[in-house]
Structures are given as C-alpha cells and as structure tokens.
Amino acid sequence: xxxxxxxxxxxxxxxxxxxxxxxxxxxxxxxxxxxxxxxxxxxxxxxxxxxxxxxxxxxxxxxxxxxxxxxxxxxxxxxxxxxxxxxxxxxxxxxxxxxxxxxxxxxxxxxxxxxxxxxxxxxxxxxxxxxxxxxxxxxxxxxxxxxxxxxxxxxxxxxxxxxxxxxxxxxxxxxxxxxxxxxxxxxxxxxxxxxxxxxxxxxxxxxxxxxxxxxxxxxxxxxxxxxxxxxxxxxxxxxxxxxxxxxxxxxxxxxxxxxxxxxxxxxxxxxxxxxxxxxxxx
Amino acid sequence: xxxxxxxxxxxxxxxxxxxxxxxxxxxxxxxxxxxxxxxxxxxxxxxxxxxxxxxxxxxxxxxxxxxxxxxxxxxxxxxxxxxxxxxxxxxxxxxxxxxxxxxxxxxxxxxxxxxxxxxxxxxxxxxxxxxxxxxxxxxxxxxxxxxxxxxxxxxxxxxxxxxxxxxxxxxxxxxxxxxxxxxxxx
Numbered sequence: 001x002x003x004x005x006x007x008x009x010x011x012x013x014x015x016x017x018x019x020x021x022x023x024x025x026x027x028x029x030x031x032x033x034x035x036x037x038x039x040x041x042x043x044x045x046x047x048x049x050x051x052x053x054x055x056x057x058x059x060x061x062x063x064x065x066x067x068x069x070x071x072x073x074x075x076x077x078x079x080x081x082x083x084x085x086x087x088x089x090x091x092x093x094x095x096x097x098x099x100x101x102x103x104x105x106x107x108x109x110x111x112x113x114x115x116x117x118x119x120x121x122x123x124x125x126x127x128x129x130x131x132x133x134x135x136x137x138x139x140x141x142x143x144x145x146x147x148x149x150x151x152x153x154x155x156x157x158x159x160x161x162x163x164x165x166x167x168x169x170x171x172x173x174x175x176x177x178x179x180x181x182x183x184x185x186x187x188x189x190x191x192x193x194x195x196x197x198x199x200x201x202x203x204x205x206x207x208x209x210x211x212x213x214x215x216x217x218x219x220x221x222x223x224x225x226x227x228x229x230x231x232x233x234x235x236x237x238x239x240x241x242x243x244x245x246x247x248x249x250x251x252x253x254x255x256x257x258x259x260x261x262x263x264x265x266x267x268x269x270x271x272x273x274x275x276x277x278x279x280x281x282x
Numbered sequence: 283x284x285x286x287x288x289x290x291x292x293x294x295x296x297x298x299x300x301x302x303x304x305x306x307x308x309x310x311x312x313x314x315x316x317x318x319x320x321x322x323x324x325x326x327x328x329x330x331x332x333x334x335x336x337x338x339x340x341x342x343x344x345x346x347x348x349x350x351x352x353x354x355x356x357x358x359x360x361x362x363x364x365x366x367x368x369x370x371x372x373x374x375x376x377x378x379x380x381x382x383x384x385x386x387x388x389x390x391x392x393x394x395x396x397x398x399x400x401x402x403x404x405x406x407x408x409x410x411x412x413x414x415x416x417x418x419x420x421x422x423x424x425x426x427x428x429x430x431x432x433x434x435x436x437x438x439x440x441x442x443x444x445x446x447x448x449x450x451x452x453x454x455x456x457x458x459x460x461x462x463x464x465x466x467x468x
Contacts (some may be wrong), residue, residue, distance in 0.1 A: 030458065066466055069448040071424035128452075145319040 039100040064147040073153035082119035092119035094138040101131035107242035117192030122250035171200040173277025192252035230259025314359040317372040322391040334398035337406040345439040352437040353387040367451040400429040
C-alpha cells in the first residue's frame with residue numbers, strides 16, 4: 001500500500017505539471033492591435049532610431065487591414081490603405097511591412113513614386129505565430145506613420161509547401177483585375193487603375209520540410225520586384241521569405257497615355273525574370 | 283501482444299498508480315466526439331470507404347425552422363488535435379454551452395476519419411453533393427487548398443458562411459478566443 005501511494009504521488013507529480021504547462025501553452029497571449037512587443041521595440045530602434053512614428057489611429061496616414069484569424073498562416077491577406085492621395089506635393093515615399101515574431105520580421109520594404117496615384121497595396125504574407133503585423137510609411141515630408149494588427153495564426157513558416165508549378169518559376173504576370181476605366185474626358189484627371197503583379201515562385205522559407213526526403217528545403221525566395229509603367233518607375237520592392245509563395249502585389253498606377261507595365265524580378269539565387277503587359281489607354 | 287500485470291511488488295504498484303493517475307488527469311479517457319453537454323446534431327458519413335459524404339440538408343432545415351445559425355464541426359475519430367479541442371470544450375462546457383445557446387448556434391458534428399482526405403470528403407446539400415475543395419470554392423472559403431482536421435464552419439440557415447474560419451481549431455482553444463469565434467470577431 002505504501003508502494004502504491006508513493007508511486008501514485010510520483011506519477012501524478014510528473015503528469016499534472018506537464019498537463020498544466022500544456023494548458024498554459026495553449027492559451028496563447030492576447031494583445032491589443034496597437035500594443036508594442038519586445039521584438040518591435042528592437043526593430044523600431046534598428047530601422048527608425050529615435051524618429052517619431054505617428055501611430056494614433058486618427059492621426060496616422062496609413063491603415064492596415066488584416067484578418068484576426070486567417071485561413072492559413074502561410075497565406076495571410078494584408079491590405080494597406082494610404083489615407084492620402086499620391087501627389088507630387090505629398091506622397092508615400094517608403095513603406096515597410098513587418099511581422100514582429102517571424103524569424104525574419106521585415107517582410108518587405110517598398111520605395112514608391114507619385115506615379116502610383118494612390119499608395120494602397122495588397123499582398124499575402126506568412127505569419128509564423130501569434131504576432132503583430134505592422135505597416136510603417138514614410139511620407140515625402142519625412143514624417144513616419146504606422147498601423148498595426150494583432151494576428152492569431154500559427155505554422156505559417158512550417159506549413160507544407162505547395163510546389164506544384166516549379167517548372168514555371170519566375171513567370172511574371174500582370175493583371176488588371178478591374179480592367180481599364182472608360183475613356184475619361186480630355187480635361188479630367190486620370191484615375192488610378194488597379195493592377196496585380198504575380199511571380200510564380202515557391203518563396204521557400206528554409207523552415208519547410210520536404211515530405212519525401214524529410215530534409216528542410218533551403219530558403220529560396222524573390223528578393224526584389226521593380227515595377228514601371230512606360231519607363232517611369234512605379235515602385236521598387238525588396239522582399240523576404242515572409243511574403244507567401246507566388247508573391248503577388250496589388251497596387252494602383254496612373255496610366256498617362258499608352259504604355260507597358262513592366263516588372264524586373266530577382267530572386268535569392270540571383271536569377272532574373274521579367275514580365276510585361278501593354279496597356280492601351282486613350 | 284499481451285499486457286501482463288506483475289502479481290506483486292513495486293512494479294505492480296507503480297503500474298496501478300500510473301493507471302490511476304492517468305484516469306485522474308484525464309489521459310486516455312477522451313471520447314472521439316463533441317462532449318454530450320453541447321447536444322450536437324451528429325451526422326455520420328455515408329458511402330464509406332470510397333467516400334465520406336455528409337448530408338447537411340436536415341441540419342439546414344432545422345436551422346431554418348428554428349431560426350438558428352450552424353456551428354459545423356468536422357472531427358476525425360483518429361485525430362489527436364480533434365481530441366484536444368473536444369477536451370477543451372468539455373473542460374469549459376459550463377461556461378461555453380450557454381454561450382453557444384445565447385448566440386443561437388445549432389451545433390452539428392460531422393464524424394470523419396483522417397483517411398478521409400479532401401478528394402474523399404463530400405458535402406451534400408439537397409441534391410448537390412460536392413467534393414471538399416469544390417464545396418469550399420463554391421462558398422468562397424479559402425481553405426479549399428488543404429483539408430485540416432478538425433475544421434469548423436459557421437453558416438447561416440442558407441449555408442452561407444458567416445465568416446472566414448482558420449484551418450484547425452488551434453487559435454480558439456481558450457474561452458476568450460472561442461467567444462471571439464461565436465461573436466464573429468474578425
């Protein structure tokens with residue numbers, strides 16, 4: 001009986017804390033969308049030093065739209081809305097997308113021009129665990145603006161890769177999802193037109209397991225996409241593997257006369273690709 | 283293989299104690315089902331083993347009649363993550379059952395197996411039976427690409443999704459987060 005009692009205490013002592021720890025681990029921390037994080041505190045200093053960043057929702061000139069929970073952590077839709085029109089007088093000059101707790105938090109840095117007309121962007125990113133996603137913009141007047149969302153998802157960086165089109169790696173395609181607007185009156189200003197650019201690419205993170213070899217797939221991702229219209233630069237994007245596979249950027253541009261949308265792409269093996277779309281506007 | 287319990291001595295005591303402790307901590311006692319307190323409408327698959335077809339028609343008719351929303355849970359009998367979610371619901375039934383009721387959810391449980399991968403899983407509504415990926419595309423659900431166990435859908439009585447749900451249940455296994463789901467917080 002004494003043996004039984006001692007053994008029961010021992011086994012329970014081993015099992016109960018294990019269960020308690022597991023239960024605590026399951027209750028992942030919640031945070032407000034506007035909260036900071038230790039990772040962000042460090043990134044902020046590295047990227048922006050002591051510069052002031054306007055993060056008040058009403059005053060900030062940028063808005064970030066991300067679902068609280070996404071279908072898959074490997075493909076979280078992100079929409080960035082600029083609250084100012086992109087004009088020569090004042091425009092969004094630079095834009096950063098960050099995921100605080102990703103292995104590589106800086107997902108993208110974009111250099112923008114007034115040619116966009118409106119500095120809204122959409123893309124899909126990987127979010128590896130519960131984390132804040134942030135967008136910071138720098139306007140041409142030098143001010144910094146931020147918005148952030150807390151996203152609850154997991155496994156984005158270790159999710160099984162979809163490698164169904166490896167033979168098409170580098171294929172770069174433009175689309176105009178809403179087409180071109182009807183020809184405007186000669187004296188009316190041209191409106192920004194929505195466009196997508198997609199690069200077929202696995203954008204391997206280096207954390208994905210090959211199901212056949214049970215080896216990690218080396219990281220291999222699109223490093224940069226430079227987009228122009230009619231020889232005029234629209235934006236340059238420096239990207240990272242935190243962008244989902246087949247990186248896609250949805251953006252606006254102002255088609256001042258007929259021209260060609262063109263993208264120059266480079267990946268982490270220094271391979272270069274290009275894609276273009278002629279745009280016939282009156 | 284036979285498991286033989288030693289007749290006497292400290293090993294017997296240790297094993298008995300381990301079994302007692304497992305019972306105390308709840309290990310090995312999980313049922314492959316939602317806890318009874320949730321009064322789920324259980325739908326078994328038909329067409330096995332070639333296909334696992336779940337007919338939602340009766341559940342939708344009931345939801346329409348009672349003006350309810352559907353909380354459709356797809357679990358698998360051999361899925362540890364399903365047991366984990368069910369254990370979470372069981373543990374918090376006192377708090378959560380009234381919340382499911384007050385938010386007007388009819389809970390529907392589809393009982394599947396891990397062997398029922400996407401091509402084998404069909405959802406029937408009336409005369410239309412759609413394979414998992416097609417069904418997901420039809421309703422605009424982003425989870426068309428990959429079937430994950432367990433899965434939850436929130437529908438109105440017309441089988442229209444109330445919001446995009448995440449793959450799996452790992453992001454709502456606390457009471458606070460389960461309430462976010464029931465309240466359609468996006």
